[in-house]
Amino acid sequence: MNDIQENVPLSGRTVVVAGATGGIGEGMTLALLRQGATVVATGRSEERLAGLVAYAKDAGPGTLITHTVDVGDADSESVRAQLSAYGALDGAVIAIGDWGSPERTGILDTSDAEWQSMIASNLTSHFHALRALTPLLSRGGALVHLSGFSAEIPYPFAALVGATNAAKKSLVSSLTAELGGAGPRVHELIIGPIRTRPRAAIGADSPGWFSAEDLGRHAGRLIAGDGSHTKDPLQYLVTRAHGVRTTPPK
Ligand SMILES: NC(=O)c1ccc[n+]([C@@H]2O[C@H](COP(=O)([O-])OP(=O)(O)OC[C@H]3O[C@@H](n4cnc5c(N)ncnc54)[C@H](OP(=O)(O)O)[C@@H]3O)[C@@H](O)[C@H]2O)c1
Structure with missing residues (x-):
């Protein structure tokens, strides 16, 4: 299943993780x-x-700096001014997102308030984050954005999650085209269910899923410009069995 388990050296590189x-x-x-x-x-x-900080206290050899800021805020200039203190970035990972209410609702029963709230928290916030962070990257740097696989498939009774994921995917692919290969590389990772601590705590876990650490190693490789996927703006990481692909698995 390729090189997702391997570390690449990132010493000397600075990476912003939004939604850390x-x-x-x-x-x-x-x-x-x-x-x-x-x-x-x-x-x-x-x-x-x-x-x-407590969770990552034994993780090294890198250095963890925390910065309280809402990257999804409309005032992108202020966000950028705060984060420009760290110099030109080698990488930025946008892992923010909002799943909305855990209650499942059909489209025909969705209120305007629920619609507006999901668009604000799971789409507008990403637009703002892309607008704030992309200019902070060095020319050779890489931006890694995550969207869920519901971008690709019907998502009954959670249609707003699917719709915002599809819109995020579109936004990022247009950003890639606008940069035209001249700016930082932009990678949109379309992900399936991911092994995380909060999901495991509610019993949602499977050894067949990629873990959040797998995604971090993969992002590290993309940021280092190392490996076979550095030229792929759109990548699918749906299950471990599927591996990393540039087209959606059937
Ligand atoms: N976990 C999965 O299996 C999975 C699968 C497919 C797609 N995804 C997508 O991947 C992303 C991350 O998932 P996750 O499981 O890590 O979610 P999570 O545990 O809920 O974390 C999301 C983080 O994003 C930040 N955030 C939420 N809304 C925001 C907003 N409007 N503006 C700025 N920051 C905001 C929150 O940080 P603060 O509140 O501390 O700022 C939160 O810690 C989401 O977009 C999710 O839809 C996840």
């Missing part, structure tokens, strides 16, 4: 620290970032 307090974000942060990166972990809650 989340299940995927914390695992990716851990993997990037183990690869030697300086990780600037962002989140909106100081308390949750303090929890991340």
Whole structure:
């Protein structure tokens, strides 16, 4: 299943992980620290970032810096001004997201308020994060954005999750085209279910799924510009058995 289990050396490289307090974000942060990166972990809650520091305390040889900021805020200039203190970035990982209410609702029963709320938290926030973070990357750097596989398939009774994932995928592919190969590389990872601590805690876990640390190692490889996928803007990491692909598995 390719090289996703292997670490690549990232010492001397600085990577922002947005949404580092989340299940995927914390695992990716851990993997990037183990690869030697300086990780600037962002989140909106100081308390949750303090929890991340405790969780990652033994992860090295990299350095963990936390920065409380809402990368999904509309004031992209202010977000950028705060994070520009870390210099030109080698990598940025956008692992923010909101699954919405755990209650399953059909499209015909979805209220305008639920629609607006999901668009704001799971789409507009990503647009703002892309607008704030992309200009912080060095020309040779890489941006890694995550969207769920529901972008590709019907997602009955959770259609807003699917619709926002499809829109995020579209947004990132247009950004790639706009940069035209001249700016940082942009990678959209379309992911299946991922092994994370919060999901395992509620019994959602399977050895057949990629882990958040797998995603962190893969992102590290993309940021290092190493391996066979550095030229692939769109990648599918749906299950371990499928591996990393550039087209959706059937
Ligand atoms: N886990 C999976 O199996 C899976 C599968 C497919 C797709 N995904 C997608 O991958 C992303 C991360 O998933 P996850 O499981 O790590 O989710 P998670 O545990 O809920 O973490 C998401 C993080 O994003 C931040 N966040 C949420 N809404 C935000 C907003 N509007 N603006 C800025 N930050 C926001 C939160 O951090 P703070 O509140 O601390 O700022 C939170 O810690 C999501 O987009 C999810 O839909 C996950």
